[in-house]
Amino acid sequence: MTGTPDCRMHYNRNAITVSDMDSSNDSQQYLYSGLIRLHILHHASKEPIFGLGMIEELARHGYRLSPGTLYPIMHGLEKKGLLRSKEQRVGGKIRRVYSATPSGRKALDSAKERVRELFGELFED
Numbered sequence: 736m737t738g739t740p741d742c743r744m745h746y747n748r749n750a751i752t753v754s755d756m757d758s759s760n761d762s763q764q765y766l767y768s769g770l771i772r773l774h775i776l777h778h779a780s781k782e783p784i785f786g787l788g789m790i791e792e793l794a795r796h797g798y799r800l801s802p803g804t805l806y807p808i809m810h811g812l813e814k815k816g817l818l819r820s821k822e823q824r825v826g827g828k829i830r831r832v833y834s835a836t837p838s839g840r841k842a843l844d845s846a847k848e849r850v851r852e853l854f855g856e857l858f859e860d
């Protein structure tokens with residue numbers, strides 16, 4: 736064991752750490768939080784999702800979120816009526832699964848139009 740703090744042990748400079756208190760990531764979290772919400776909404780519109788699965792999916796895209804960061808985001812989306820959740824028994828465990836509501840799908844559709852427009856501007860030369 737060394738004196739390395741826990742929060743440094745898993746640090747990967749190629750990944751975006753959304754949850755850590757490192758202040759250099761504050762502006763990244765600020766910029767990417769909407770993208771993360773859209774990403775969650777996108778997957779929840781395709782199939783039911785659950786927290787840990789979504790953490791893995793976001794990690795695949797380079798966003799590192801802890802459960803303590805992701806769950807409040809999912810609860811927020813549910814509170815806004817964009818997601819709904821129910822408990823599901825998987826093996827011996829109870830898991831909360833989320834899916835997009837009709838208004839979540841509608842919100843996603845209009846967000847996609849805006850993303851498409853932004854994408855066009857960001858990559859036009």
Ligand SMILES: [Zn+2]
Pocket residue numbers: 774778792796
């Ligand atoms: Zn994805």
